Amino acid sequence: MTFEQRQHNAIAEWKALDEKPCIYVGAATCGRASGALKLIESVNKELKKNRLAANMIEVGCIGLCYAEPLIDIAGADGVRVSYRNVTTEMIPQLINEHLINNNPVAALALGVVGSSKISGIPNLFDLPVLKPQERIALRNCGYIDPENINHYIASDGYRGLKRALKMSPDEVIEEVKISGLRGRGGAGFPTAVKWQFCRKAPGDEKYLICNADEGDPGAFMDRALLESDPHSVLEGMLIGAYAIGTTMGYIYIRSEYPLAITRLKIALGAMEDYGLLGDNILGSDFNFHIKVKIGAGAFVCGEETAMLFSIEGKRSVPRSRPPFPASSGLWGKPTNINNVETWANVSAIFDKSGEWYAGYGTEKSKGTKIFALAGKINNTGLIEVPMGITLGEIIYDIGGGIPDDKEFKAIQTGGPSGGCLPKAALDLPVDYEQLAAAGSIMGSGGMIVADTDTCMVDIARYFLTFTQNESCGKCVLCREGTMQMLEILTDITQGKGNSSDIERLLELAEAVKIGSLCALGGTAPNPVLTTIKYFRPEYETHINEKKCPARVCKALISFYVSPDKCKGCMACLKACPVGVIKGKSKMIHIINQEGCIRCGVCLDVCPPKFKAIAKVTGSLP
Amino acid sequence: MREAIKQFTKSRENLIPILQEIQKAEKYLPPEAIYEVSRFLNLSENEIYSIATFYAQFRFARPGEHIIKICLGTACHVRGGINILESIERKLNVQAGGTTKDGKFSLERVACVGCCALAPVVIVDEDVHSKMTMKKVETFLGPLLTGSKKKVKMKKINDF
Numbered sequence: 001m002t003f004e005q006r007q008h009n010a011i012a013e014w015k016a017l018d019e020k021p022c023i024y025v026g027a028a029t030c031g032r033a034s035g036a037l038k039l040i041e042s043v044n045k046e047l048k049k050n051r052l053a054a055n056m057i058e059v060g061c062i063g064l065c066y067a068e069p070l071i072d073i074a075g076a077d078g079v080r081v082s083y084r085n086v087t088t089e090m091i092p093q094l095i096n097e098h099l100i101n102n103n104p105v106a107a108l109a110l111g112v113v114g115s116s117k118i119s120g121i122p123n124l125f126d127l128p129v130l131k132p133q134e135r136i137a138l139r140n141c142g143y144i145d146p147e148n149i150n151h152y153i154a155s156d157g158y159r160g161l162k163r164a165l166k167m168s169p170d171e172v173i174e175e176v177k178i179s180g181l182r183g184r185g186g187a188g189f190p191t192a193v194k195w196q197f198c199r200k201a202p203g204d205e206k207y208l209i210c211n212a213d214e215g216d217p218g219a220f221m222d223r224a225l226l227e228s229d230p231h232s233v234l235e236g237m238l239i240g241a242y243a244i245g246t247t248m249g250y251i252y253i254r255s256e257y258p259l260a261i262t263r264l265k266i267a268l269g270a271m272e273d274y275g276l277l278g279d280n281i282l283g284s285d286f287n288f289h290i291k292v293k294i295g296a297g298a299f300v301c302g303e304e305t306a307m308l309f310s311i312e313g314k315r316s317v318p319r320s321r322p323p324f325p326a327s328s329g330l331w332g333k334p335t336n337i338n339n340v341e342t343w344a345n346v347s348a349i350f351d352k353s354g355e356w357y358a359g360y361g362t363e364k365s366k367g368t369k370i371f372a373l374a375g376k377i378n379n380t381g382l383i384e385v386p387m388g389i390t391l392g393e394i395i396y397d398i399g400g401g402i403p404d405d406k407e408f409k410a411i412q413t414g415g416p417s418g419g420c421l422p423k424a425a426l427d428l429p430v431d432y433e434q435l436a437a438a439g440s441i442m443g444s445g446g447m448i449v450a451d452t453d454t455c456m457v458d459i460a461r462y463f464l465t466f467t468q469n470e471s472c473g474k475c476v477l478c479r480e481g482t483m484q485m486l487e488i489l490t491d492i493t494q495g496k497g498n499s500s501d502i503e504r505l506l507e508l509a510e511a512v513k514i515g516s517l518c519a520l521g522g523t524a525p526n527p528v529l530t531t532i533k534y535f536r537p538e539y540e541t542h543i544n545e546k547k548c549p550a551r552v553c554k555a556l557i558s559f560y561v562s563p564d565k566c567k568g569c570m571a572c573l574k575a576c577p578v579g580v581i582k583g584k585s586k587m588i589h590i591i592n593q594e595g596c597i598r599c600g601v602c603l604d605v606c607p608p609k610f611k612a613i614a615k616v617t618g619s620l621p
Numbered sequence: 622m623r624e625a626i627k628q629f630t631k632s633r634e635n636l637i638p639i640l641q642e643i644q645k646a647e648k649y650l651p652p653e654a655i656y657e658v659s660r661f662l663n664l665s666e667n668e669i670y671s672i673a674t675f676y677a678q679f680r681f682a683r684p685g686e687h688i689i690k691i692c693l694g695t696a697c698h699v700r701g702g703i704n705i706l707e708s709i710e711r712k713l714n715v716q717a718g719g720t721t722k723d724g725k726f727s728l729e730r731v732a733c734v735g736c737c738a739l740a741p742v743v744i745v746d747e748d749v750h751s752k753m754t755m756k757k758v759e760t761f762l763g764p765l766l767t768g769s770k771k772k773v774k775m776k777k778i779n780d781f
Binding site: 029030032033034065066068214215216217218219220223255256257258293294295296297298299310311312313314315316372373374375376380381412415446448450454459462463466470472575577578597599600601604605 | 632633634635636637638640641671672675676677678679693694695696698699700701704707708711712731732733734735736737738739740742747749750751754755756
C-alpha cells in the first residue's frame with residue numbers, strides 16, 4: 001500500500017468517527033490519576049444500558065489539568081463538547097442529556113471544541129486559559145487517539161517527513177535554520193547549528209537521540225507529548241535523522257513514565273507496519289531504526305554526555321566538553337541529541353514551513369514554548385504560548401491567578417537549575433535571553449508559582465536538597481559545595497543561622513558554579529542566588545529574628561488555639577497524631593508545644609466557622 | 622532469572638536493561654542475580670554493583686508487598702508533600718526508604734512523577750492518588766491495612 005493510500009484510509013477512518021456519536025476520554029497519566037479509567041467503565045455501562053451505538057476513544061491530555069478528568073462528547077450532529085471534572089455520577093446525566101436528548105449540559109461543560117456555537121457554552125478556545133495559546137507542539141494533544149497512527153496521519157501527520165525526503169539534507173537543515181528553532185530542553189542551542197555540526201562530522205556511523213529523560217521536578221510536557229501524540233516526536237526524529245545522515249536512533253526515557261513508554265512502543269510498531277521505520281522509508285533510500293532505552297533514575301542523565309554513558313551501560317557521569325557529542329558521542333561516534341519538545345516542533349515546521357514558525361516569538365527566540373504551570377495557581381496544567389508573552393499574562397490570564405485570592409510572591413522557572421523571580425518580573429517577556437538576564441533560565445519550562453504562604457528560603461533549600469542528592473559526585477565543588485550550602489540553608493530554616501551565612505552562601509555559590517563540569521553543578525546555586533537577590537529580607541528575618549514570615553519552616557512556627565474562638569469541638573484533639581492537644585468537649589483546647597510536631601493537622605480540621613487555630617512564627621501571642 | 626537474561630545479547634549496552642528486567646521480576650536485585658549477570662556479560666560483580674548503586678531505581682533488599690511512593694517534586698513540595706510523607710511515616714511506623722517490620726509496606730520518596738498539577742501525589746503500587754491531604758491518607762491506607770496484623774489505632778486522647 002502506498003503512503004497516499006494509507007493517508008486516504010486514515011482520513012476515511014477519522015471522518016467515520018462523525019457518523020456515530022463519539023466519546024473522547026482524556027486518559028493520559030494525569031487524567032488517569034483523576035479517575036479517567038473509571039469513567040471509561042462507567043460510559044461503557046451507560047451506553048450498553050441505553051443500547052446506544054457510539055464510539056469511545058482514549059485521547060491524550062489537552063493540558064487543562066485543573067479540569068481533569070475531561071471527557072468530550074460529540075453527538076449525532078458531530079458537535080463536540082468538552083466536560084470538566086467529570087465524575088462517574090455525572091455520566092448517566094451526560095449520556096442521557098447530550099446523546100439521547102441532544103441537549104448538551106451547559107452547567108457541566110467547559111467548552112465547545114471547534115467552531116460550532118451552542119448557546120450557554122463558550123467555545124473552548126475562547127476561554128481565557130486557551131485563547132492566548134498557540135498550539136504547535138501540542139497540536140494534536142487531547143484530540144486524537146495516541147495509540148492509533150491513522151489519527152495522526154489524518155491530522156496531516158507524516159506530511160512533513162514526505163516533504164523533507166524530497167529535499168536535500170542541507171535544504172532540510174536550512175529550513176530548520178529559517179525557523180529559528182532552538183533546543184527546548186533548556187540550553188536553547190540553535191537546532192540547525194547542532195544538526196550541521198553532526199552532519200559535517202567525519203564518519204559514516206552516527207547516532208541520533210531523543211532526550212525524554214525529563215527529570216526537572218515540575219516539568220511534565222515531554223510526558224504529555226509522548227502520551228498524547230508520540231508520532232509528532234517520532235516524525236521529527238525521522239526528519240532529523242535524514243538531515244544528519246544517521247540510521248540509528250535512541251529514545252532515552254525515564255522509567256517513571258510507564259504510560260509514555262507503552263505508547264511509544266505502540267507507535268514504533270505501527271510505524272514499522274506502515275513502512276515509516278526500518279529500511280527504505282516511504283520507498284526512499286533512507287533507512288532509520290529506533291531503540292527505546294529506559295532510564296534508571298538518575299537526574300544527571302538529562303545532561304547529554306551523562307546520558308551517552310548511561311546508554312552505553314556505564315555510570316552516567318558527565319565528562320568535559322569538547323569533544324562535543326556532535327563529533328564524539330555514543331561509542332565515540334558523532335551523535336545528535338534533542339529533546340522531545342524540540343522534535344515535536346520539527347515535525348510541525350516541516351508540515352508548514354520554517355518561515356511560518358519564525359512568525360511566532362521574539363527576535364532571538366522563535367516559535368512557541370510549552371510551560372507546565374503548577375504550584376499556587378488556579379489553572380494548573382500545560383500551556384503552549386508564543387515566546388515573548390509576559391509572565392504576568394501567563395499567571396493571571398492563562399493561569400487564572402492565585403487560589404483563594406492570595407497574593408503572588410514569586411515564580412520559579414526552569415526547575416532546580418532555574419531561579420525564583422519576584423513580582424517585579426511579571427512584566428518580563430518570556431524568552432531565553434530575558435529569563436537569563438533576570439537570573440533564571442527557560443530550562444525545560446517548569447513554572448511553579450509561589451504565594452505569600454511559600455517560604456523562599458525553604459524553596460532554595462528544597463532545590464538544593466534535590467541537586468545535592470542528584471549530584472553524581474565527580475566534581476568536588478558540586479559534591480561538597482552543594483552539601484555545605486545545604487547545611488547552611490538547613491541551619492537558617494531551623495533558626496540556627498548567623499549573620500555571616502548569606503555572604504558565605506554567595507561565596508560558595510560562585511565556587512560551585514565555576515568548579516562544576518556540567519550544567520547540574522553549574523546551575524545548582526541559581527535558586528539560592530535568585531532568592532537571595534530578590535528576597536534577601538526574608539533570609540535576614542530567619543537569621544536575625546528567628547522567624548519565618550511565610551510560616552513554613554517547622555522549627556520557627558507554632559500552632560496555637562485562640563481561647564476566644566475555640567468552642568471545644570474536639571476535632572483537633574481527635575486528629576492530633578501525637579496527642580498533644582488537651583481539653584474536653586465544650587472546653588477550650590490547649591496545644592502542648594513541647595510535644596507538638598507542627599504537622600498542621602489541627603489547622604486543617606478546625607471547622608472554618610471557628611477558625612480557632614492559628615499558625616504563628618516567633619513567640620506565642 | 623535466566624529467562625530474563627536470555628532475551629538479551631551479551632553486550633555491555635544491555636547491562637542496565639537486564640538489571641531492570643531482573644528487578645521487574647524479583648522486585649530487587651538479589652546477589653545471585655548480580656553473579657549471574659556478571660558471568661553473562663563477562664563483567665566483574667564489583668563493576669555491576671558500581672553501576673547498579675549509581676542509579677536510584679535499583680534496590681538491593683526485598684521491598685514490602687506494597688510500595689508507597691511519595692512524590693516530593695517542586696509542586697508537591699509547595700503544596701505540603703512533606704507533611705503527607707511524615708504522616709504516612711507515623712501511621713506505618715517506618716521511615717522513608719524503609720520497609721515495615723511485617724514486610725507489608727515500603728515507603729519511598731520520589732523526585733517527580735510528572736503529575737504536578739495534581740499535587741501532592743502519592744503512588745501506591747501503580748495507583749496515583751492525587752491532591753492528597755492528611756485526611757485522605759487515612760482513607761487510602763485504611764483498606765490496605767485491613768488484613769495486616771496492625772490496624773491504624775486511634776491515638777489515646779489525653780484529658781486533663
